[in-house]
Amino acid sequence: MAFTLAIIGRPNVGKSTLFNRLVGRRVALVDDQPGVTRDRREGQGHLFDLEFTVIDTAGLDDVNDDSLEARMRRQTELAVRDADAVIMMIDARAGVTPLDQYFGDWLRRGEVPVLLAANKAEGIAGEAGRLDAYSLGLGEPIALSAEHGLGLDELYEFLNPLFPEAEEPEEEEEEFGLEEDRGPLQLAVVGRPNVGKSTLINKLLGEERLLTGPEAGITRDSISVDWDFKGRPIRLVDTAGLRRRSRVEDKVERLSIADTKRSIDYAQVVVLVLDAGLGLEKQDLTIARQVEEEGRALVIAVNKWDACEDRQGTMRAIRDRLQRSFPQTRGIPVVPISAREGRGLPRLLDAVMAAYEVWNKRLSTGLLNRWLEDVASAHPPPAPGGRRIRMKYITQARTRPPTFAISCSNPTDLPDSYLRYLENALREDFDMPGTPIRMHLKKPKNPYVS
Known part of the structure; x- marks a missing residue:
């Protein structure tokens, strides 16, 4: 039975630092600037022999309107509702504030077990604040230092009795021949700020899981959500919206951009979301090139299609610019959608699954060599200095993305234009649109040279 622990508190008390420590790696963005975390982030936490889901939340503010802060608070309230236990953190060095008092009263009225943690309590500077925390009426506060790992024993003593009794696992008959579980498909949604990335994911999930709104740049952390x-x-x-580097001045935005780039690195398929009203701009092409350079499968979603007046012209302009500016990866799927209304999402997901299959495609060596003989006969390689380059052998070295090794005489003399010819023929003949293809040339060893 899964156990969920939510970490809450006002801004800048160290919630994300504790989250990172429990998860065991630096996942959530951490900075001295308050309000860095906005969405709730989930991770797999470990504390000695306990394993649980831990939720990092935005800093609590006493607001109930339609502002960004109020929407952040509602996300935190949902996290508390779904949790089996809550850690309320205060800043021991700042002492108990009126905001701490307000939310302490709110938690006391609930039924979820609460541990009060006075963070930043290392040394004697935080002792007065820890003692002051008794006034919140949430029991004995523990002295915690999320940064230095102090107080985790007390946290374990709080959590351990709340965990359900472990059931004896039933013995199962061993089965053979089953396909190996490849794990969840890692699908990253990227794009410029305010193109509708979070709205798209919310519509897929069927709930307001991620913060959305008219403000640009709401998402800062890369937030992962499991779905079926x-x-x-x-x-x-x-992911956070990616702007041109010259426009990025804020430190937190730089951290967000680095986080987004890591998400692309670990993704298998990337959906690049465009605004139909703006079309395919230079920054979108920069993002697409980053995805291609990392060897990830790419699908383009043209969002806000419901508000687009010249649909045929918009789609033609996007495809033409892709052809001119991004010829190295032909056949990238372009799907018009409306994330707000949910239109086009089945087509988008079908394109994602198709791109994933192409990205994993493997071709037999025999089939590839028959193909190489045909394409080299139809369009022979050049003959620099009067000696024609001979294409001897091809094999697929790996998938994800499809990568091929070609053995040929004088590989350094083979021009890039001929490699592009081979790549385009490979895409067309084996139905591999959109995905990056890697080709490596090597010269065969002379068996008579020791």
Whole structure:
């Protein structure tokens, strides 16, 4: 039975630092600037022999309107509702504030077990604040230092009795021949700020899981959410909007951009979301090139299609610019959608699954060599200095993305234009649109040279 622990508190008390420590790696963005965390982030936490889901939340503010802060608070309230236990953190060095008092009263009225943690309590500077925390009426506060790992023993003593009794696992008959579980498909949603990335994921999930609104740049952390599509587990990753580097001045935004780039690195398929009203701009092409350079499968979603007046012209312009500016990866799927209304999402997901299959495609060596003989006969390689380059052998070295090794005489003399010819023929003949293809040339060894 899964156990869920939510970490809450006002801004800048160290919630994300504790989250990172329990998860065991630096996942959540951490900075001295308050309000860095906005969405609730989930991770797999470990504390000695306990394993649980831990939720990092935005800093609590006493607001109930339609502002961004109020929407952040509602996300935290949902996290508390779904939790089996809550850690309320205060800043021991700052002492108990009126905001701490307000939310302490709110937690006391609930039924979820609460541990009060006075963070930043290392040394004697935080002792007065820890003692002051008794006034919140949430029991004995523990002295915690999330940064230095102090107080985790007390946290374990609080959590351990709350865990359900472990059941004896039933013995299962061993089965053979089953397909190896490849794990969830890692699907990252990227794009410029305010193009509708979070709205798209919320619509797929069927709930307001991620913060959305008219403000640009709401998402800062890359937030992953597990989901299921037609029986296929998918890990959706919402990312911060990527602007041109020259426009980025804020330190937190730089951290967010680095986090987004890591999400692309670990993704298997990337959905690049465009605004139909703006089309395919230079920054979108920069993002697409990053995805291609990392060897990830790419699908383009043209969002806000419901508000697009010249649909044929918009789609033609996007495809033409892709052809001119991004010829190295032909056949990238372009799907018009409306994330707000849910239109086009089945087509988008079908394109994602198709791109994933192409990305994993493996071709037999015999088939590849018959193909190489045909294409080299139809369009022979050049003959620099009067000696024609001979294409001897091809094999697929790996998948994800498809990578091929070609043995040929004088590989350094083979021009890039001929490699592009081979790549385009490979895409067309074996139905591999959109995905990056890697080709490596090597010269065969002379068996008579020791």
